[in-house]
Amino acid sequence: MDNPVPPTPAPRGPRRRDRHGRGMRGPVAPPQVPLAASRAELFTDLVQDSVERLERRWPQLSDIDFLVLEVPRLDPPDGAAGEEPVPLGGVVTAKEGRRARVVIYRRPVEIRTKGRDERAALVHEVVVEQVAELLGLTPEAVDPHYDDD
Numbered sequence: 001m002d003n004p005v006p007p008t009p010a011p012r013g014p015r016r017r018d019r020h021g022r023g024m025r026g027p028v029a030p031p032q033v034p035l036a037a038s039r040a041e042l043f044t045d046l047v048q049d050s051v052e053r054l055e056r057r058w059p060q061l062s063d064i065d066f067l068v069l070e071v072p073r074l075d076p077p078d079g080a081a082g083e084e085p086v087p088l089g090g091v092v093t094a095k096e097g098r099r100a101r102v103v104i105y106r107r108p109v110e111i112r113t114k115g116r117d118e119r120a121a122l123v124h125e126v127v128v129e130q131v132a133e134l135l136g137l138t139p140e141a142v143d144p145h146y147d148d149d
Contacts, residue, residue: 042116043106043123044068050124054131054143061131065101072105088112089126091134102130 037045047068055061072087086108092101104126113119125139128146132139139146 039110040068040070040106043110043119046120046123047104047127049120050127053124054127058131058135058142063099064131064134065099066127067101067103068106069103070105071107088122089130091130093134100134102127102134104130 047066051061051066072090074086086105088105088108090103090105092098092103094100104123109122109126110119113122124143125146128139128143132142135142
């Protein structure tokens with residue numbers, strides 16, 4: 001049997017194989033499949049969905065930056081460690097040359113929820129509460145469905 005295609009020469013340099021000699025493995029799922037998204041990316045998508053939902057009613061939200069941080073920075077006063085609950089979100093008002101910001105903390109929200117639907121509902125609640133605080137309104141005024149279970 002003649003093989004018309006000659007074998008390709010092995011690349012020079014160190015071999016990159018796992019310890020079983022099978023070589024590098026590819027990704028588990030293609031990038032367009034939800035399985036390929038990290039928990040942080042999925043959480044950011046939930047926040048973005050909530051913001052887009054509110055922007056239809058409040059176009060001025062396009063002037064606000066929405067951020068997702070892992071955990072809040074806590075600076076407890078002297079001897080008061082552990083007395084206050086961990087915040088789920090926060091607001092930074094606009095200052096000279098800086099836009100207003102709404103911050104959602106990913107890990108505290110994830111810890112308080114069990115599933116994706118419950119997490120999406122809590123993310124939306126936190127976003128609505130923070131926007132209401134920033135705009136000086138009640139959460140019910142920002143989203144009429146705020147109190148619906």
